[in-house]
Amino acid sequence: MGIFSLDPGQLARCAQLRGLARQHLAPLAEKGEPGRVNRPLVAELGRLGLLERLFTSGALDLCLMRESLAQESTEAETALALQGLGAHPVHAYGTDAQRDRWLPGVRAGRMVAAFALSEPGAGSDAAALELRATQEPPRQGRGELRDQPRRDEHSPPRRWLLSGEKTWISNAPEADFYTVFARTGEPGTRAGGVTAFLVPADRPGLTGTPLDMLSPHPIGTLTFDGVPVTEDDVLGEPGGGFRVAMNTLNLFRPSVGAFAVGMAQAALDATLAHTARREAFGGPLKDLQTVAHQVADMALRVESARLMVYAAASAYDEGADGVPRRAAMAKLLATETAQHVVDTAVQLHGARALRRGHLLEHLYREVRAPRIYEGASEVQRAIIARELYKEEAR
Template sequence: MTAFSLEPEQTAWCEELRTFAVRELRPLAEKGEPGRVNRPLLAALGELGLLGRMLGSGALDLCLLRESLARGCTEAETALALQGLGTTPVVQAGTPAQRERWLPEVRAGRAGAGRAVAAFALSEPGAGSDAAALSLAAEHTTDGWRLTGEKCWISNAPEADFAVVFARTTPGAGSRGITAFLVPSDRPGLTGSALDMLSPHPIGTLEFGGVPVTADDVLGEPDRGFRVAMNTLNLFRPSVGAFAVGMARAALDATLDHTAHRTAFGGPLSELQAVSHQVAEMATRTEAARLLVYAAAAAYDAGESGVPRRAAMAKLYATETAQYVVDAAVQLHGARALRRGHLLEHLYREVRAPRIYEGASEVQRTIIAKELYANAAQRPDASPVPPPSAP
């Protein structure tokens, strides 16, 4: 097992980042328009070096970034995470020319000329959780391919300056017939529209009307794009858990302050056993989720076996825990937490989406169970699986 614990310097840096997010990044976030890319906020993340740190970090450092930002400003966390999701395939599988063109701009968070807002275009109207079933067609031409179809629930769409697009280059080949393309937003035939979501994230659709791409746009190898997608998701799934932990910790912080000072029935709420036990449960689950996230991230960085299972466990438990903690915090705050603009009203809308994106909770359970049964079957003392009965 990988040993994992934070050094005092890491803990201090996380607290400093959370404080900075509250004081400096939250005002920028509040000036932005919900559901739209906040380019000034991205520029600030670039100036702070956080975008560059994200792209050059391992999984544990990415988790610390996302947890700390989420605890102080969820919009800043989301802006950073969506940039990472759309750019990591370029870091991991891009050609030298692709990296040289886009990565410096992403790291800088530039909001003007040369800007580079990224999108990760995997999901489709008929292929969400079952990503290998995607149908966006890449038809061969003399110069490369033409992309025809639609992507849906895409981060930063339609405002992104480039998108990593996963398309089917070999029909009927399942996950083995998918290619990843880096597609700039100014390609002819590429359009899109924004979606009005419960969470104030920039999410939209992309429409491909015969968009031309060439071999220079391929990320990795033709027909091997599904691996590019899964490598990206294996890195980001624990960090989705870190985002959830950050929201849970923010809700817990608010609850501790509220219940310590709000009086009812002759004393502070914290003196009521029902309240104090609820807070203890919230804190225990949050800490368990936090440690599970760190363990998965440390295993990824160490190259240990079972990373998909550990990443799925971290994402599953942390996002489900955050939903519980935020809901409990709203209950303990009462009606004030439902008022538009309250921190918990904001978190209540934010916390629901992570249980779905980058693989819904049900998908994570499927991944976990599949690996568990596969590992059990390989044990020396495992019982042989009986053949199916004759009809």
């Protein structure tokens, strides 16, 4: 198992994606307001058919999409990725009614999705969720929630009230619907007591507040004050939400690495161009051995991270063993590599790279967050070690 080079068709698609990003997506991204959902950009992703590909592609193709877009427009890449992260649980675990109601709008770029897992006290430790789903007894004759067809019209669906808070949620509070993970079991049950719900943004009791973050895409806090949901809103099975969350993250973690590789490649390309033309000490910077060696090290790290991302994505597509370990390794190596490469690129560019509007100033702000979200680097190391010892014990 393993991919060590892309075939001509894959290379051509990557080049096409970079061209689409330059021509159609980057101009719309530049017009967006930091910290707000850029709906024209999301709509253009839909018009170009890129959002549709989120649901028809494997993990490797998702990585190639994210890497290619990131080289030209990190905003476009992030808008695409957040649509996928928020809507994948609906695609993979939703009922036919849920898919028919929500996914066409996501594919077309008309509806914005969000993945609501993190909480003030449960970020890295996803099994420690405190958002409560308190079950109510069935109420005969009570009006149904909007857009929720009952599974059995002779038996009212189970009903819960969600109470608590989610935070660090990308696309909140502007998304049209949220994949929300809440505790339906006793607190001591941890992972086994979590259920995934599809919650429309207009549900009574659901409010949100934007957070002012370093990253330019929207991130916010959601407050659930007795938000009503029923079994028609459940994604998967009651009590099976942790599996929904982890399987979604296993798919998207390698592609977070691909996003990081795309940023690192953009920084490397900018550094190659700059050091080839910048004159210093009687010649171009590239003729200084210390500079040339740093550039060579950057290229080595980028290519190493890229290969690990492709290998992890291929393992997922093939259903191979060790997917959680490979996904964690790919995200860890790629995001740490991107941080190093972008930082080195800034150093080799000098003060010009710190000016607002410079590509590297933008990448320097963007590259930090992927080492934290979808599992911080420390969490990835814990996953890798856990999986290694699990394999050793077999």
